[in-house]
Amino acid sequence: MSNNPYREDREALKELIIQYQHLKHGRSHPYLEEEAFERIIDYYDEKDDLQEAMEAADMGLEQFPYSASLMIKKADLLLATRKYKEALSLLETAELFDSTDLNLFILKTDAYLALDQPAKAAELLESALQLFDGEERLDLLFELADVYDDYEEFDKVFDCLQLILEEDPNNEEALYKICFWTDFTGRNEESIKLHQSIIEENPFSELAWFNLAAAFQGLKLYEKAIDAYQYAVAIDEKFDYAYRNMGDAYLRLRKYKEAIEVLEKVLELSRPEDVIYEAIGHCYHRMGKYAQARFNYKKAVHLNAGDSKLHYKIAVTYMLEEQWQAAAKQLENAMRMNRTIPEYNLAMGECMMNLGKFKDAIIYFGTAVKHKSKSVAGWEALLRCLINADMLEEAYEQCIAAFMATGEKPVFYYYATAILLELGRTKEALLKLEAGMEKSPKLLKKLLDLNPSVLQNNQVVDIVARYKKGKKI
Template structure:
């Protein structure tokens, strides 16, 4: 009996994939003499591939080639699956067969580069890459380059990702996808100067290309040429007044330049143009904080906190605004809220400071101690603990902790001065003078940091003599 081929009429609805799978099973089991069409095999291969059933997809691909041994399309699908199965050399052999049958299929070259990169045959992969680019023009070349972008990304050949995008923009300078993508890869590869040249060339021929202006600004920003970045972002915004990403980046540049009023204006525009985000409110709060607009800073930090209730740092930042206003009870409340979410040394340190101002010495010392325990090499934490103990009159314990601090921080000279002050407070003048000598020998300028503990120590003539001697030797 003559074999019949199951095919699809272009004018009829395509049979369901389940029916094709049944027909394939009948074919494999010898129940039916009907042979699936190339298209049916391709659909079935794609179906199993999408279902992540690689073994079944490979089986169908191999079977399809028995019936259509000269189908370049089926060879390419088979080779693609073999790459997924890490059979790279076999895949390359099949791709070469497919190339001899149909050298115009861009997928052959994409998969060849994929397989060669997997085998770490970098030079051969680049050779195929460059050869293929000379074979295609315009739209096909663009398609090829976009595919190569993904392949080189997968194998972390990041400079080639940038190079492909650059080639795309040489052909199609207004391609939005390429313009969006290259902005990310410029930052990732650090090729800022090159990006400036690329986008200046695009702008010369199309001065109203907002994405080119944006990318130019981002490249200037990457080089910390902030004034030039501002100019370019403003051009982008002039072309498209609803360009929210440009306003966002502009806000970041203004913050870096400490132009907080301008940053607030830019970031507020982003909030108006897009959905509110906690990071935007936090950044606006930061700007108001720097401008000492403490109520407005808190308002924006709270807006951010409502959107991210589990972010302990936002409560901490609210507390800092109260501390700047010397509103210790309010600050304590915010810090306690922060610590309920997560324990952080900076929050314990700040809470200790607030409690110290409230003369709650024991509680303050407790929180300073936690800060030290969490970051035992942090000098400010140790200083806060020692100062707290000193303020509470626990001079012996302060001396002990200053000795621990000296060891924990790698013999930092500042702690010789703290030890000296605690010894003077205990009327151990001889030992105190020895520690003062050590401190002055290593870092004489640090003495003023500890003088606030007991300014009256300057009435001690022997202390003054030591200070004078080292100050004289410095000059």
């Protein structure tokens, strides 16, 4: 007996092709069985010689005109050459001779989809489900799920995957796919019940634990999600996606130390990614460890130098340490990529103001409010800068503009009060203060931040005292 069955099979196929060529050219040859033609068609199909494969199919059908399997082979080739209607017609003929071939339904589905008839494809597969069981039924369910996806019946995609897992709880393809569709359709409760039942039967299915955790996470049940992810990584300690999602869950719970630990595990198990370094940087940032935050943000930048947001985040860590020059350098990098983003202009304005470069700061703050005119924070930053630069007339004009642009936010009554008091326009200042106290007395702290000595003014104190007692003028 041969020790190399693969070689024997290859030699047999080679001999078959020679016999077929003899038949094709009218030479003497042994009789070719139906199965031989199927192998010949497959051989040419795999070599991407569709014309030769089609000729073999036609010759086979000349000898075996009632062969459903050869008709199906030819229909497959017709689909590959975009002859969809011809393929569909041939498949309907094949169905008369053999309606139990799974490929018949798969190819008819492909034809209907190619002809932009997804409803017919779905109807065909739904009826075919009654005819098959076992692996063939599962194949049909996967095919039906793809049809529903094309048809944008997304809940039905979930239903198909659920049916597959009810029949085959360990089906990896379905376990992978249903995680995405659970998130997409929001059917987290059903996913939890499904995967809990799978885990009861197979407690060592790391994918089932992962999907269960993801469904908990979808419902914002982060503690339960973390518990399930921990089971997943206990079964498969190299399950990097479980560590990744667990890191996100810890972040949501503001457990930054734990998040860092699992995110660093992701870096050990998979290729470095900017988003992971960025997430670790965010954790250190929230913990007030700005140097370590910067270290990780910079690692993220090395992997994704074109992300302006990363340069901005590095700048913010410098700003929190009052390292204005270093922050400005990072913001320059960010603004080379995106000059008009209001947050970048606000931050740069803050740096320039703290470096005493008021003219530059005003330009940056002005750009911020130009691109985001309803932002109270942008207007406040511009007004503070103008006040610090002792440009009080300009500050008052901009204060009126801010009031109008933001829909008459009461905070600007207090800015107007501070500016008018500095300009010596006390009567107008007191009227603005009264208007502010009428609309929002809690914002009085804005005035005190701008001018702490304002409470030494008896007229101001009188107005504040009256409103504190609940009285109006």
